[in-house]
Amino acid sequence: MSRxxxxxxxxxxxxxxxxxxxxxxxxxxxxxxxxxxxxxxxxNKGISSSLAGTTKEKISTNGNSYQxxxxxxxxxxxxxxxxxSRRNFIKASGGLAAFGMIGTGSLNRWIRPAAAEGxxxxxxxxxxxxxxxGGRCSMKCTVRxxxxxxxxxxxxxxxxxxxxxxxxxxxxxxxxxxxxxxxPLKRVGERGEGKFVAISWDEALTTIxxxxxxxxGKYGGKSILWSNSSGVQYPMSTLAxxxxxxxxxxxxxxxxxxxxxxxxxxxxxxxxxxxNEITDWVNSNxxxxxxxxxxxxxLTDAAFFFDAKEKGTxxxxxxxxxxxxxxxxxxxxxxxxxxxxxxxxxxxxxxxxNQWYDQEYxxxxxxxxxxxxxxxxxxxxxxxxxxxxxxxxxxxxxxxxAPGILPELEGEFTVNGVKVKTVLTAFTEHIRQYTPAWAxxxxxxxxxVITDLTREYALGGxxxxxxxxxxxxxxxxxxxxxxxxxxxxxxxxxxxRVGGGVGQGTQHVTCWSWVTAMGSWDLPPEFAxxxxxxxxSDIPTASTSIKAFFFQGNxxxxxxxxxxxxxxxxxxxxxxxxxDNQHCDSVNYADIVLPACSSFESEYDIAYLxxxxxxxxxxxxxIEPLFESKSDFQIEKELAQKLGLDQYLPETPEDxxxxxxxxxxxxxxxxxxxxxxxxxxIMRLNVPDQPYVAYLDRVFGTESTKLExxxxxxxxxxxxxxxxxxxxxxxxANPLYQKYPLMLGSPHARFRAHSTFSNARWLLQINNxxxxxxxxxxxxxxxxxxxxxxxxxxxxxxxxCRCQIVNDMRPGMVQLSEGWWSRYFQKGDLQEVTNxxxxxxxxxxxxxxxxxxxxxLVEVKKxxx
Numbered sequence: 098m099s100r101x102x103x104x105x106x107x108x109x110x111x112x113x114x115x116x117x118x119x120x121x122x123x124x125x126x127x128x129x130x131x132x133x134x135x136x137x138x139x140x141n142k143g144i145s146s147s148l149a150g151t152t153k154e155k156i157s158t159n160g161n162s163y164q165x166x167x168x169x170x171x172x173x174x175x176x177x178x179x180x181x182s183r184r185n186f187i188k189a190s191g192g193l194a195a196f197g198m199i200g201t202g203s204l205n206r207w208i209r210p211a212a213a214e215g216x217x218x219x220x221x222x223x224x225x226x227x228x229x230x231g232g233r234c235s236m237k238c239t240v241r242x243x244x245x246x247x248x249x250x251x252x253x254x255x256x257x258x259x260x261x262x263x264x265x266x267x268x269x270x271x272x273x274x275x276x277x278x279x280x281p282l283k284r285v286g287e288r289g290e291g292k293f294v295a296i297s298w299d300e301a302l303t304t305i306x307x308x309x310x311x312x313x314g315k316y317g318g319k320s321i322l323w324s325n326s327s328g329v330q331y332p333m334s335t336l337a338x339x340x341x342x343x344x345x346x347x348x349x350x351x352x353x354x355x356x357x358x359x360x361x362x363x364x365x366x367x368x369x370x371x372x373n374e375i376t377d378w379v380n381s382n383x384x385x386x387x388x389x390x391x392x393x394x395x396l397t398d399a400a401f402f403f404d405a406k407e408k409g410t411x412x413x414x415x416x417x418x419x420x421x422x423x424x425x426x427x428x429x430x431x432x433x434x435x436x437x438x439x440x441x442x443x444x445x446x447x448x449x450x451n452q453w454y455d456q457e458y459x460x461x462x463x464x465x466x467x468x469x470x471x472x473x474x475x476x477x478x479x480x481x482x483x484x485x486x487x488x489x490x491x492x493x494x495x496x497x498x499a500p501g502i503l504p505e506l507e508g509e510f511t512v513n514g515v516k517v518k519t520v521l522t523a524f525t526e527h528i529r530q531y532t533p534a535w536a537x538x539x540x541x542x543x544x545x546v547i548t549d550l551t552r553e554y555a556l557g558g559x560x561x562x563x564x565x566x567x568x569x570x571x572x573x574x575x576x577x578x579x580x581x582x583x584x585x586x587x588x589x590x591x592x593x594r595v596g597g598g599v600g601q602g603t604q605h606v607t608c609w610s611w612v613t614a615m616g617s618w619d620l621p622p623e624f625a626x627x628x629x630x631x632x633x634s635d636i637p638t639a640s641t642s643i644k645a646f647f648f649q650g651n652x653x654x655x656x657x658x659x660x661x662x663x664x665x666x667x668x669x670x671x672x673x674x675x676x677d678n679q680h681c682d683s684v685n686y687a688d689i690v691l692p693a694c695s696s697f698e699s700e701y702d703i704a705y706l707x708x709x710x711x712x713x714x715x716x717x718x719x720i721e722p723l724f725e726s727k728s729d730f731q732i733e734k735e736l737a738q739k740l741g742l743d744q745y746l747p748e749t750p751e752d753x754x755x756x757x758x759x760x761x762x763x764x765x766x767x768x769x770x771x772x773x774x775x776x777x778x779i780m781r782l783n784v785p786d787q788p789y790v791a792y793l794d795r796v797f798g799t800e801s802t803k804l805e806x807x808x809x810x811x812x813x814x815x816x817x818x819x820x821x822x823x824x825x826x827x828x829x830a831n832p833l834y835q836k837y838p839l840m841l842g843s844p845h846a847r848f849r850a851h852s853t854f855s856n857a858r859w860l861l862q863i864n865n866x867x868x869x870x871x872x873x874x875x876x877x878x879x880x881x882x883x884x885x886x887x888x889x890x891x892x893x894x895x896x897x898c899r900c901q902i903v904n905d906m907r908p909g910m911v912q913l914s915e916g917w918w919s920r921y922f923q924k925g926d927l928q929e930v931t932n933x934x935x936x937x938x939x940x941x942x943x944x945x946x947x948x949x950x951x952x953x954l955v956e957v958k959k960x961x962x
Contacts, residue, residue, distance in 0.1 A: 165201045165604025212323075217241045222719040223251055223778035225707060226265050227330035227478040227696045229850035231604025232397040233709040234261045234778050238697065238719045245697055246270055247722050257376070258710055262396040265851065267859040268697065272723070274631030276856045278692035279724035289323065290666050291685045298735070301689050304738035306648070308672040308688075309340065312645045319343050319627035322636070322643045326650025328853045331674075331729040333649065335618065337626050339742045343643065344626040345633040349940070351948040352634075352656065353566040356579025358942030360600060361585040362808050363593070365798025366943055371607040372586075373561065373598030377788035377889045378405035382594035383553055384414050385559040387437060388568020390420040393843040395603040399466060413550070415440070416568065418842075418912070419905040432540040432548070434840050434910055435824040435952065437569040441581035442528065442821055444551040445534025448588050453555035453591030459506065461793040463587055464802040465521035466504035466510070468494070474817065475809050477517050484801055485512070486942070487519070499800070500897050506820060514752070522812065525806075527818045539821070555589045561587055566844040567915070571951040573936050580819050587804040593792035607791070609764065609784035611688045612710045616759040618752055620745055628758075632945040634658070635935060637666035643652075645672040649693070649729065652684035655852045655916065658948055660928035661894055675734055679856060682919050692726040699728050703751040706758070713768050715754070715778035814938045826932050827952045837954035839875065839911050843927060846914035855918045867921050868901040870912040871957060876902045885921060886960040889913070891953070894929025896922050897960055911957060915950075925961075930955055 135335040201304060219241045227232045235258075237252035248269055250261040258462055281301035286292025286922050318341025325332040325346070337344040357370040370756055375398055378384055382802035384405065402425070406412060413498065414423035415430045415437070423429040445753050457467045468477040468496075477485045483496040486504035494501050494512045507525075509518040512635065533551075537544040554560045562582045564570065569578050583599050584594070591597030600607070631639040646667070657663040667673060667686045684690050696704075697719040704716040722728065728736070730750050737743040747753040751770065758765060764782040772782055799805050811817050823830050827840040848864040849855055869889055881887060883902040888895055889911065898913070919926045932953040939946030 106891040135237045146152065147576065153773075167842060178887060188472055190786075193752060194453065205911075217419055222717045224697055224704070224716045225326055225709075225714040226268075226721050229328040230262075230264060230397075231395055231606065232260070232262065232265070233605075233707060233714065233940065234258075234265050234397060235712075235714050236261065237816070239297060240720055243720060247271055251779060252775055253712065253779055254776075254838070255711065258397070258712070260397040260400070262847070263860060264848070264854050267854065267857045268695070270859050271679075271854070271857050272681060272695050272697055273718075274856060274858070276681075277724065277726075278677060278680055278684070278690060279726065280692060281523045281725070282687075282690040284688050284690075288686045288688075291663065293690065301691060302739050302845055303595045303737055304675050309645060309647070309672075310512050310740065312671060313340060316644055317627075318641060320644040321640045322646045322648075323522070323626070324633065324648045324652055326648075326652055326655065326851070329649045329729065330707070331354045331733075333729060333733040333736075334626075335620065335746055336733050336737055336740075336742070338620055338624045339737065339745055341625070341627050341742065342647070343629050344367070351944070351946050352631060352950075353570050353827060355572075355575035355947035356564055356570050357601060357940070358939070358944045359576035359579030359581075359948070361798075362576070362580050362585045362811075363587065363799075363804055363806070364792075365800075365805075367798050368689075369728075371563070371598060371600030371602060372592050372791045373596075373600075374608045374788035374790070375602065375605050376404075377596060377598065377790060378402070378410055378561065379408040380788075380925050381410050381561045381729070382557050382596065383413065383597075384602075384898070385415060385550075386426065386566045387415045387421060387555065388570070388601060389563050389564070389565030390416070390418075390568070391563075392421045392425060393421040393847045394565070394567070394932035395605070396847060397603050403932065406703060417907050417910060418844075428544060431543055431907060432542050433907070434842065435569075435572050435827055436540040438574065438578045438581050438819070439531070439536050439539040439821055440530035440547065441585055442577065442819070443533045443547050443587065444554070445581065445585055446528045446531045446536070446917055447548060447551040448555050448585065449521075449528055450657055453552070454588040456506065458590035459521070459588060460504055462593075462797075464522070465506055465800060465805075467497070467520045467723070467807070468510070468517035469520060469523050469807065471516040474812055474894070476520075477512060477515070487517075491562050497803075506909060524806055524818055530702045531821065547719050548899070550560065554585075554693070558589060558591055559594050559596030560590075560591055561596070561602075562600075563598070564600070565603050566601060567843075568951075571843075571947070571949060572827075572931070573934060573949040574822045575947050575949075576939065576942055577816070577819050577822065583804070584819070588807070592792070592797045592804065594791055595788075595911045598608070598790070599730075605710055607783055607789060608709075609789045613708055613764040613782055613784070613788070614760055614762040615708055615757045617764075618747055618753055619757045624745070624913075632935075632940070634933075634946060634948045635938075638933070643672075646670055647674045647676075648683075649676040651677070651681040651683045652851045653686055654919070654926075654928060657933075658928065659932035659933035660931075661892055662933065663928075676729065678726070678823060681852060681855070684898060687748070691732055692724065693732065694722045694726045694728045698722045698726065699750070700731050701728075701750050703749070703754055704728065704730070704751060706754040706773075711784055712779055712781050713758075713765070713773065715770070715773040716735075717774075717778060735962040797857075810941060811938065816938070823953045825934050825936070825949055827954050829956065833954055839909060839954045839955050839957060840951070841930065841953040841955045842910055842912040842951055843888065843915040843931070844912060848915070849916040850916070852916040852918060855916055855921070867896060867898040867912070867913055867917040867927070869957065870901050870903045871907065872906060872908040872910070873902050873904055874908040875911070875957070876900070879959065881957070881959050887957050888924075888956050888960050889928050889930060889955050891955045893931075893933075895924060896925030896927055898922050902955070911955065 103200045224236050224240050237249045237251045239247035250259045253259050264656035275613035280295040283296045285294050321342035323337035323342040323344045412426040413428045414426040416430050417434045430517045470477050485494045486497050487510050488495040488502040489505050490503050507522045533544045533547045586592050657951050672692050673687045675684050676693050677692045678693045678695055699718040706712050737746050737895050764784050768780050809818050848860045887900045888897045932949045935946040
């Protein structure tokens with residue numbers, strides 16, 4: 098263990114929140130934790146929000162003039178807004194005063210004061226939160242004289258889900274945000290300048306239709322890139338197929354899905370990223386939360402964490418940072434960033450060498466008895482392409498599914514003159530180099546901690562490995578991390594087991610909803626999107642056919658690393674159209690901007706439907722579209738009309754909703770639009786009460802139907818068995834480390850969902866600016882004081898903001914939560930410095946290449962003057 102880290106450990110008793118603990122021993126959370134949380138929940142239960150007035154600042158935007166907010170004006174506006182407390186904001190009389198916005202004019206044109214509490218013309222409507230955070234909260238909304246004034250959690254048939262967090266509550270303010278895009282806009286300056294003029298919807302849609310038609314005519318449909326961010330609830334995928342554009346969906350961005358890509362190497366393609374529902378944690382003896390800060394980022398699932406603890410489940414957090422979740426776990430194990438796969442390799446070494454694996458499970462449901470040829474390193478098959486194993490009963494090679502056989506798990510044999518050995522034997526030899534002592538040196542976790550953890554996981558099950566999004570998922574070699582975690586779970590029989598499980602442990606992704614077959618809106622077979630030429634994250638640096646980009650959400654800013662390179666690519670395009678609700682960074686690079694409704698607004702009584710958390714949720718119109726905005730559905734419909742393609746689209750959102758519910762799946766029996774309306778827009782699926790557990794039949798999605806520990810597809814990548822690889826950039830072994838010795842982390846935060854809510858003013862009162870978090874040792878070495886402005890930089894770019902000196906994370910790393918819009922930095926942007934390098938083998942993964950946001954080296958210095 099490094100002397101620097103030992104120095105760090107010596108200061109840990111003074112860590113934040115006055116928690117006293119030893120980092121590698123049990124951290125017993127205070128018994129008062131649940132009581133404190135209940136008190137907080139009781140206080141928060143009363144939080145409801147009504148709109149009122151605030152300081153007015155008029156910025157002229159009329160005629161064909163354009164507006165650009167400079168830094169000082171924007172900051173003054175933000176500062177003025179921040180001075181208004183939430184309580185005063187609610188109590189203030191009058192309505193929202195006019196705010197300056199690009200090309201839009203006064204809010205008084207559209208908004209008038211909400212009536213006082215208890216006034217007439219009040220109604221209740223129901224909606225749900227759009228994607229991103231994974232909460233999918235069903236909301237009960239109070240509308241007074243056409244104004245949204247209060248949000249509460251809706252009643253769920255399963256009361257566990259009756260929750261809402263501050264992000265959801267803050268929508269009362271964000272719906273009426275000064276950053277709302279109110280009219281269609283046309284760019285009149287250079288891309289990125291933010292110079293626009295307001296135009297009519299007819300002009301905007303006609304311009305887009307004409308440009309898309311022209312570009313498609315010159316270059317073909319594949320010259321149009323069509324995409325949407327993960328925060329869009331209604332992607333315009335139908336229109337993308339109708340024009341034959343290249344479409345990239347939320348799972349194709351290389352973000353948050355790299356461990357799932359590695360998991361699929363072992364389990365085969367599958368439509369879930371965890372094998373067990375989070376509610377199954379109560380049946381586990383041990384849950385390993387690896388880079389998983391559930392209590393910070395997936396707030397609506399926090400109750401399931403504490404339910405499991407109350408049932409006696411031991412919670413262990415493996416994370417370089419003493420996170421919110423680590424503080425509530427029974428044990429915290431800090432490791433060197435980017436070394437999760439080294440920990441798994443050391444654990445697998447112990448499992449194999451001590452025979453702590455489940456022999457019958459491994460024999461029956463994994464590729465461990467398969468035979469690897471010595472001559473070409475491929476799996477031995479017979480002439481019928483059947484996998485062969487060595488049968489102990491007949492002492493001969495037999496097909497794996499032959500009746501009455503007993504496959505040998507270990508051994509070397511000769512078949513038709515070819516030497517072979519079992520996968521398990523070869524794996525044991527391969528893993529021999531990855532000893533616990535080696536793993537301890539690489540991860541900087543004491544060897545005895547690794548040994549004790551492995552013994553408890555392997556022999557004390559059922560046990561579960563639950564990784565997070567945004568932690569070990571954003572490294573150059575993150576596929577190996579997911580692959581190894583899945584192999585470890587397979588060796589110990591924890592896949593297809595109640596209380597077991599492996600995969601993404603946030604956002605309640607896995608549940609019965611994932612295996613419920615919804616209906617669909619089908620197009621004639623001649624319509625389909627063009628095949629993607631390259632993965633989305635490679636587009637700015639690859640040679641492609643793309644000439645136009647149509648997207649929904651903050652795609653340019655949030656989804657692609659090395660921001661400066663992305664912007665150069667955007668500037669080379671012939672046409673860009675953006676659909677969004679708020680004036681985020683990506684809007685500034687559009688030629689045409691279309692203002693979208695929020696999830697509370699619609700032209701139709703029925704707006705949308707989702708299947709989440711074992712329930713069907715219906716979305717009603719809460720309020721009429723504000724300003725001149727239109728719903729995503731309506732925008733797609735009217736643009737299709739301009740293109741002469743509207744006959745293929747649903748006439749109304751309700752038509753689309755009914756198509757989704759038109760399915761023979763028994764889980765949907767009795768769930769209709771009428772029934773949903775009669776049940777406050779939410780009904781539970783007809784599914785079992787117990788948590789969803791995948792693969793109870795132990796039949797997997799691989800070619801062999803087994804869990805595959807060895808994969809021939811990666812022979813040319815020299816990792817048919819997973820191997821240890823140092824991080825691509827953020828490693829002391831990298832010569833660049835001498836110049837940029839700090840690893841930059843960009844975790845998710847409870848204040849945002851990616852970049853959504855970056856401008857939520859109520860949340861900005863709590864978390865009002867980006868702060869680079871830095872360890873006291875690193876700050877002292879650079880002469881940096883708390884809250885000073887610093888510059889974070891590398892060869893790709895830089896950004897400036899204040900720093901925060903913290904002692905809850907290891908030296909050698911700095912952190913800045915992701916999703917801050919550029920305007921909140923004193924200079925530059927976080928995305929200017931992020932690592933754009935892609936692992937070539939990522940093209941073989943289910944979800945494509947990995948975006949290595951965390952595999953980034955930087956240096957930090959104080960900003961003088």
